[in-house]
């Protein structure tokens with residue numbers, strides 16, 4: 086049974102110069118001059134209870150627009166959205182009770198009052214029973230460490246603290262469905278890791294269905310088993326992450342810093358490396374994982390001299406999408 | 419409902435943090451009141467009373483009028499219009515819409531918290547100063563009761579008016595000038611500073627077709643017992659009529675606006 090159904094969903098933005106003044110407003114209401122931007126273009130998918138979906142795409146792909154339509158904030162231009170049998174924009178309030186939503190770039194907390202007061206407002210709004218509320222706060226303190234800044238106003242929090250607080254706020258009422266739009270954007274590694282663990286824990290213990298928007302592949306690799314990829318509003322892929330990686334994500338780059346000066350790379354090319362570039366004392370090696378792995382490459386370098394440092398750059402979502410264009414996959418749905 | 423009352427409480431509390439502002443605001447109100455009263459004294463003092471469309475008006479009544487109208491302006495002043503503009507322009511309205519609450523009701527209760535704060539920390543001090551310095555007429559219990567009803571209706575009319583104008587941000591880039599426009603209309607047609615008694619007939623006829631006088635002038639003329647019981651009934655019916663009309667307009671605008679809402683950014 087799918088808990089979220091999206092069918093032929095589209096959203097067009099009619100971009101029109103809004104004019105100032107009453108007369109301008111009047112003209113604006115009736116004029117037809119506008120540019121049409123298809124932010125979401127004929128997307129369909131279904132999601133079952135308990136899934137964590139990675140919703141991927143480069144900047145401007147239409148991810149946030151989709152999430153806004155699912156949350157009932159934006160009205161679709163055409164197509165259908167159904168969440169637990171409800172149409173979000175028609176039943177905004179009822180739908181909101183089933184949802185937790187976090188937009189990484191905004192806060193849903195009240196700016197001037199302490200987190201604790203915001204939470205208490207939410208408790209009344211969602212009619213959360215006291216025991217459940219207390220239990221949740223306790224759990225959130227444990228995993229996300231919110232007690233450190235529990236009595237601080239939102240405007241005084243750092244981005245990482247604010248994001249953690251927002252995440253808690255969205256989960257206080259034990260929603261069945263959680264939408265996270267770039268919840269890790271701009272955060273340091275430690276906080277990112279905390280947030281990922283938290284999402285994982287919630288999904289496991291409550292069977293919460295999660296849609297996670299990001300362009301951080303690591304978020305996806307740690308959390309999602311299924312990914313949906315969109316670009317320029319259109320669906321590019323819907324399926325297992327592994328499959329996506331096997332087909333498109335086989336190319337990696339390794340960055341090696343060595344002391345000695347190597348002149349001859351013929352041997353490496355023979356081993357199956359695709360490309361070698363020098364960047365000061367660093368060497369960037371592009372290779373296909375199907376033919377050679379990072380350990381072999383490092384091994385070769387260590388034989389040539391002292392390796393000071395190395396870094397493997399995994400698959401980048403922008404790269405994956407670029408490749409989808411080069412080599413479109415048939416029947417991927 | 420508890421949830422909405424919480425909003426009122428929260429606004430009240432966060433306003434407590436800015437007490438210095440309150441102090442300045444009270445000073446400003448009292449200064450304005452003194453100016454108003456001085457002007458009326460200068461105009462009326464020779465004769466002791468003044469003849470109008472509604473009969474003779476005494477200085478004492480005019481002073482009461484000035485105190486009352488200052489009081490009403492304290493209660494109704496709000497920044498709903500600018501709040502709307504801000505929420506829609508920044509897209510922060512999205513964060514209100516993902517919550518299971520009625521947006522207008524939320525704004526209304528926030529306003530209520532604001533009003534309550536102003537009643538306690540501004541209205542009461544200003545009125546006390548006004549009464550101690552100048553004295554005020556008091557109506558009979560019955561008229562006081564109808565005054566309160568008319569006052570609340572007037573506040574609701576004002577609130578819906580600000581919602582309507584604020585909502586035009588769905589279509590307009592800025593609405594702060596509409597905020598100014600509303601204030602100007604109120605200054606002229608509501609009787610905020612000059613009672614409609616003193617205005618020419620044609621002016622009174624125009625204002626009869628507008629809702630503004632129902633916010634200031636009508637409740638105050640009940641307070642000063644310048645109207646008969648039948649006229650009170652008439653005022654209340656007009657107020658309710660306007661509330662209905664404005665409410666319907668507001669609902670239509672909201673539906674249309676939400677449908678065309680584009681949340682910028684994020």
Ligand SMILES: Nc1ncnc2c1ncn2[C@@H]1O[C@H](COP(=O)(O)OP(=O)(O)O)[C@@H](O)[C@H]1O
Pocket residue numbers: 098100122123124142143144145146147148149150151680681682683684
């Ligand atoms: N309010 C809006 N008005 C006009 N165009 C918009 C609006 N919001 C988004 N867009 C456009 O729609 C496309 C998708 O945006 P968005 O869903 O925010 O992308 P993503 O979240 O994937 O980065 C972008 O090209 C963006 O410019």
Ligand SMILES: [Mg+2]
Pocket residue numbers: 148149150266267684
């Ligand atoms: Mg986005």
